[in-house]
Amino acid sequence: MSVKPVAYQPHWSDRFYLFAVLKGMVITLKHFFKKKYTVQYPEVKWPVPKGHRGAIRLNKDEQGRMLCVACEMCSTACPAKCITMKAAVSPWPDREKYPLTFEINMLRCILCGMCQEACPEKAIELTEIYDFSAYTRQDLIWDRERLLKNYDLTCDGRYFERSREETGL
Ligand code: SF4
Ligand code: SF4
Numbered sequence: 001m002s003v004k005p006v007a008y009q010p011h012w013s014d015r016f017y018l019f020a021v022l023k024g025m026v027i028t029l030k031h032f033f034k035k036k037y038t039v040q041y042p043e044v045k046w047p048v049p050k051g052h053r054g055a056i057r058l059n060k061d062e063q064g065r066m067l068c069v070a071c072e073m074c075s076t077a078c079p080a081k082c083i084t085m086k087a088a089v090s091p092w093p094d095r096e097k098y099p100l101t102f103e104i105n106m107l108r109c110i111l112c113g114m115c116q117e118a119c120p121e122k123a124i125e126l127t128e129i130y131d132f133s134a135y136t137r138q139d140l141i142w143d144r145e146r147l148l149k150n151y152d153l154t155c156d157g158r159y160f161e162r163s164r165e166e167t168g169l
Helices: 012-016 018-032 073-077 114-118 144-154
Strands: 056-058 083-089 097-105 124-126
Touching: 012 018, 056 144, 073 083, 073 114, 097 144, 114 124
Parallel strands: none
Antiparallel strands: 056 124, 083 097
């Protein structure tokens, strides 16, 4: 014997949606006072965990000189082949060479960190900067100055406290 389906008939009190509205408002109020997980990006940035592999920087020594000695270990280790440099005789007596030009093509970089691992001078490092972008492809080919600027922005660990004007990102 087949059972005849009965059409749903809402109770008269359901037609006011009063309980549903009140229930919804209670849920909204409950979340209103809870800790918020959204941030007002880009004015506020979400700090990433330690060890995050973001934009690359070229490190400097205490005298503000770049640490790189143009040994090309990083470019040899790079699986994406995105590092190029031109070595020149160093102007400083404590090393033979330095990079006259140093370029990283961030369009190809996969942020693997192999360059950092390979560097004998701790001169190249990945940073917490995750929000880099550009309007042109050319702007994502970073030269020596841009890579040194990344060092200035991150060396004191205060990158996420800096304003957008200061970072230029
Ligand atoms: S992070 Fe990886 S892909 Fe990017 S430059 Fe370094 S070695 Fe190359
Ligand atoms: S960044 Fe390090 S590995 Fe790369 S050329 Fe400079 S010193 Fe050598």
